[in-house]
Amino acid sequence: MRVRTTMLAAGAVALVAVVAGAVTLSVLWSAPIRPSSSGSAETTQTLGASEATAFPGIAAADQASALVALPVRPLAETPRRAFSASAAMAHVRVLEAFGVRAGGSEAEKQAALYIRDQLVALGLNARIEEFPLPNGGTSRNVVARVKGYSDTVLVLGAHMDTKPPSPGANDNASGCAALLELAARLAEDPVVPTVEIVFFGSEEIIGGDPDAHHFGSRYRVSQMSAAERANCAGMISVDMIGYGPDFHSRSAGRAPLTVSDGVLAKARALGYTMTFKKDTSSYGMSDHEAYEKAGIPAAVVCWRDDPVYHTAEDTSGHLSEAKIRAAGTVVLEYARGLGETELAALTAR
Ligand SMILES: [Zn+2]
Structure with a gap:
């Protein structure tokens, strides 16, 4: 039967x-x-x-x-939709309006729920992953996957929290907004890798210990099995992409620089001047740190420096749509450029 x-x-x-x-x-x-x-x-x-x-x-x-499962999808010749910086800026303004989003705060939670709802509206199966903070609080990641033609995973991430008293338009509503726009482009037009999109809670330092940060990304990586880590081709954190003269791919060099090198090459091919900058802090500069420590090629895409980051002046009025477009476009086209050959090279480590 x-x-x-x-x-x-x-x-x-x-x-x-x-x-x-x-x-x-x-x-x-x-x-x-x-x-x-x-x-x-x-x-x-x-x-x-x-x-x-x-x-x-x-x-x-x-x-x-x-x-x-029907393969009715059109087609390589159809122009793929570009990253929309104006759509991203609309998300920046919504996230900024939640106010100071300290790790574990109600405002951080409300931002997470907004992001989760946006992902669900795209048809993605977004889930919230709670984790404990050392101060007794609870923070959360929002995790969604866009199935690709391959099961090999590329992780794209951005942190939702802010450093008080900052409303964090640049640090890091800009990265979250870009990630939402990337999710929209990928959901309608999947790429070869399966893309895990993670909005991290509690990236910023809590308390006086300079290593007491990156809680969401460290938790996410702690939940990955050895097989999942081996199957993860790479990770890109998108953090502070709306202001500053210098466009960088950064990493601490703890894992192969293959993702960073690929991002830099894609930026060059698109006509952007982007340079590598090694992380200056031994504690890491963003959520790529935990992935790098797990041996996964990882980088953070950012524009530097923003003199008002971590202050109340970090509002959307000082952000550049052109810089957000540059960062979003480089990450989107990097993901679109990964074929089976590139994924095999990234996971051969
Ligand atoms: Zn940040």
């Missing part, structure tokens, strides 16, 4: 594929097909409810699961 149901479902898939293909080709008649191992917005739009229920002998669940 189980075999028979499967065969019927397979038949339905073939029939629906023909229908879907006809519909797609009638709209995009000149477009070749970009193979996809995941669902896509186009698939969902093409296969409406009437088609999904066109086979009364097949359970709806069988039809739905089969439909998701």
